[in-house]
Amino acid sequence: MGIKRKIKNYIYLKKNYPLAKKTTIEVNKKNILIIDTQIPTFDKDSASNRITEIAKFLAKHYNVYMMDSTRWIPKIEAKKYIQNLNDHNVTVYTPYINEFRVMRGKKYFLKKILPKLDFVWCHRPEVFESYLDFFRDKAPQVKIIYDMVDIHYLRMERGLEIKHDEIRAKEAIHYKYIETELSKKADKIAVISDKEKEFMTAFVDKSKLFTVSNVHNLKVKPEEMPPFEKRSGIFFIGTFWHDPNVDAVEILYQEIMPLVWKVLPYLKITIIGDNAPEHFSKMNSENFEIAGFVENIIPYYEKCFASVSPLRFGAGVKGKIGQALEYTLPVLTTDIGAEGMFLENGITALIAGNNDYQKFADNIIEICTNKKLWNTLHQNSEKGIYPFSIEAQKEEIFKMLEG
The missing domain is CATH 3.40.50.2000 (Glycogen Phosphorylase B;)
Structure with a gap:
């Protein structure tokens, strides 16, 4: 990272995330790290709303941490989503400037929580694929949960039957590998419905499969x-x-x-x-x-x-x-x-x-x-x-x- 970029990041963090240090781990509770491809935007897509609701529920019983897999520094627009999760006891990773004016990022965050983690919840196939080997190597005690969200390759194949697209066809092959082969290396797999649980038994042991669907509650009478x-x-x-x-x-x-x-x-x-x-x-x-x-x-x-x-x-x-x-x-x-x-x-x-x-x-x-x-x-x-x-x-x- 160039010096200009470091200075720009420093100024941005000092303004937006000056003391976002939250890595205190309560004793007598299991520790769960949820990793998503973004800070979940609960009001923009159903998968994000689902993982937000799950995180808020888990935080009533466990120490829950959340991390964006793709960004070192969250966008300004992510602040309301981070605050929403923080308000429900979910600690969301953000880089920050500490009291000694030192920038702290993902490496520091992970170093602090890895030794005491019990579970890492990989939300979406891209995250599972990216982090599987990392956690097997750096935190062998951690149980890895692969949250499929849906069966992406199946959705893509159904779409290809209606409208063929070469790029989508290649993506379908890649997702099929993650969802039917790489998934065997997960300790637990969260599927979105019993129908998908039944479908996945053709590829992985049924004892690994758990239905964790969308979370919805009646908002009005x-x-x-x-x-x-x-x-x-x-x-x-x-x-x-x-x-x-x-x-x-x-x-x-x-x-x-x-x-x-x-x-x-x-x-x-x-x-x-x-x-x-x-x-x-x-x-x-x-x-x-x-x-x-x-x-x-x-x-x-x-x-x-x-x-x-x-x-x-x-x-x-x-x-x-x-x-x-x-x-x-x-x-x-x-x-x-x-x-x-x-x-x-x-x-x-x-x-x-x-x-x-x-x-x-x-x-x-x-x-x-x-x-x-x-x-x-x-x-x-x-x-x-x-x-x-x-x-x-x-x-x-x-x-x-x-x-």
């Missing part, structure tokens, strides 16, 4: 939310770093909404999410709004008829569905969207075939015009969300952290 009569429009939400979400919006625009507009010509759909590709701008109109990232999405749960997710491929548990249920909002999705979600068609969600655009359009029309059906899904949100509560999952988490 049904009676606290605006009724059917005070609602209008529908919305889609999801980060567009994720190919299935890009495809879903294209299908909404090209196939589904034209069918809906034949019956409900003024129904508005809002597309929410960061990193929208350039070609989405051509879709933008009064009734098909490309809103981009929205800081506060709660008003959409309060004013819209439903959250729609016409996913044609993917894997894992869908955070956008769980989040809608948190706010008692009816969910419309596909068979692939409902996979691993414990949803019942007509009771906790409306579900169409992956490529049945007419059925999906009919479901949109129905949820926006049928008060009785809307109320059924609205009232059954707690039933739909219970399997994702901490209460329902805590025993499995504790079991994974035994030994």
Whole structure:
């Protein structure tokens, strides 16, 4: 690192992280280090929201530390996420200037906690691949948990069946190696659903597999939310770093909404999410709004008829569905969207075939015009969300952290 860069970093740290030293380890508690590819942005993607909720829960019972695997110095935007975790007793690594005006970074942080670590929780395959050998060498006592988040290669292969892409095909091969071969070297593996646990038994010993799904809890009671009569429009939400979400919006625009507009010509759909590709701008109109990232999405749960997710491929548990249920909002999705979600068609969600655009359009029309059906899904949100509560999952988490 050049002298100019060191000076720049020093000034940045002195201003933003002057005394962020937090490596005190309580006795009589196990110590867990969670490593992610970023400081998790709980309000931008479901995987980040999941690991944030898991970290906050674990911190009630263990000493929990978190580290970004890719950045030595967090961006300014990460500060609110770091503070949120710190507020719940999770110690997040940040470099800092100590009282002797010396910069301290990751090497120092790891040196302090490695000898007393019990578990390292590698969130996402890239992290597991990067850190497996490091922890085996530097901290052989540590149990390594590989948190898959979803089965990436399976999602990619499903996408390639719809739209072939050479770069994605190569990525799928690499992820398949991590998820079916390298994963055998983990001590424990967290999978997102029982369906994925069953799938993974073809590659690793079942005793290593534990279902730790998305974490969702009812945020409001049904009676606290605006009724059917005070609602209008529908919305889609999801980060567009994720190919299935890009495809879903294209299908909404090209196939589904034209069918809906034949019956409900003024129904508005809002597309929410960061990193929208350039070609989405051509879709933008009064009734098909490309809103981009929205800081506060709660008003959409309060004013819209439903959250729609016409996913044609993917894997894992869908955070956008769980989040809608948190706010008692009816969910419309596909068979692939409902996979691993414990949803019942007509009771906790409306579900169409992956490529049945007419059925999906009919479901949109129905949820926006049928008060009785809307109320059924609205009232059954707690039933739909219970399997994702901490209460329902805590025993499995504790079991994974035994030994």
